[in-house]
Amino acid sequence: MLEKFRISILFLTIFVAGLQITRSGAFAVGPDEIVTGNEFGEPLKDITATEFELFRLGMDDFTEVETADEGLGPLFNGRSCAQCHSIPAVGGSSTVMEVRAGVGQEYGAFEELFGNSLYHMFSIPPHRVQNLIPQQANVVAHRKSVQLFGAGLIEAIPDEALLALEDAQDRDGDGVSGRAHRLVDKASGQLRIGRFGWKAQQATLLAFGAEAYRDEMGITNALFPDEVCPGGDCDAIRLVDAVRDPEDRLDRNTGLRGIDNFENFMRLLGPPPRAAINAEIVRGEQLFQYVGCHSCHVPSFKSGPSPVKALSFKQFFPYGDFLLHDIGTGDGIRQGEGGPEEIRTPPLWGVRFRAPFLHNGSAPTIKRAIEMHRAEAESSRERYERLSQMDKDALFAFLNSL
Secondary structure (H helix, E strand, O other): OHHHHHHHHHHHHHHHHOEEEEOOEEEEOOHHHEOOOOOOOOEOOOOOHHHHHHHHHHHHHHHOOOOHHHOOOOEEOOOOHHHHOOEOOOOOEOOOEEEEEEEEOHHHOEEOEOOEOEEOOEEOOOOOOOOOOOOOOOEEEEEEOOOOOOHHHHHOOOHHHHHHHOOOOOOOOOOOOOEOOEEEOOOOOOEEEOOEOOOOOEOOHHHHHHHHHHHHHOOOOOOOOOOOOHHHOHHHHHHHOOOOOOOOOOOOOOOOOHHHHHHHHHHHEOOOOOOOOOHHHHHHHHHHHHHOHHHOOOOOEEOOOOOOHHHOOOEEOOOOOOOEEOOOOOOOOOEOOEOOOOEEOOOOOOHHHOOOEOOOOOEOOHHHHHHOOOHHHHHHHHHHHOOOHHHHHHHHHHHOOO
């Protein structure tokens, strides 16, 4: 027991000194390079006055309740971004679920019906357009909204850093075979590595926000100018949609579009704060590494260059690798290069306010989420199950500190 306590104190000393161990080895960082959170929903530390004003304008747009006169609908899932990103503060997650459906076929093939897998819950009056799931759909999936805290840091991870973690052929034999989602970014037109969304289907915050604006609120924009047409019937949409596409317009006072405001808010939103760290939590992180959770939930990254100084070359601790993995909890939906059985590893920072867990909220507790891990995570789950109850409690204490 004394030896375990000595090891924990040593680990805590290393942690405070800023020495972090990742899959690729150890590296030293100075305290001024480490980004930590203030409170949930607050902006990054050390941003300029101009950047704070952009954050404020972005939050105003993020929380604005949209109307049909402004382009809402005709089909939608929410009237504002904050409606689905509010727990424990604006920018968080929620229990709101989106619905996706399609036809699953043999050998992992998936077919979208009428050009999209998304189905909406609501419509604007007089409700002449409905988005009904066709009878031929044999796959119906639900997805929670994701937390956005620290999104600017995630965006600033160099593509090369994510590719370095890729191990699609499991060359090291640990059973983990993460795969990067390669895509053409709609914001820049460049080949990039995705990191946002449950299928890592977007690489930049501008594209991520623009896709959600169109998909979740029905507001078309410069990046996604076409409506989602129920049953492929775009004529029906045009009959009830009174606002000309694209519906997201430039604000003459600020020179910014709605999607620019969303980008600024998410980019400048600070990472979630850690709970107070004690010896049990430090031991829990050691067990996290021992079990092998860190193979996918990589503790730390260093951002690359950014026009925002507060994001440039900073060390931060998201506990995720943003790659696609099959851990036995896939939703059956193919999105871009993200396969039906693959899900992007969600970062664990802020996880203590994210219940229920997994992409569809099917795990009411962190304990149950761990127990549901299979496939690539099989060996890690088995090591977890062999832990004593005291060790499991320490592991949970660590996870609930993130």
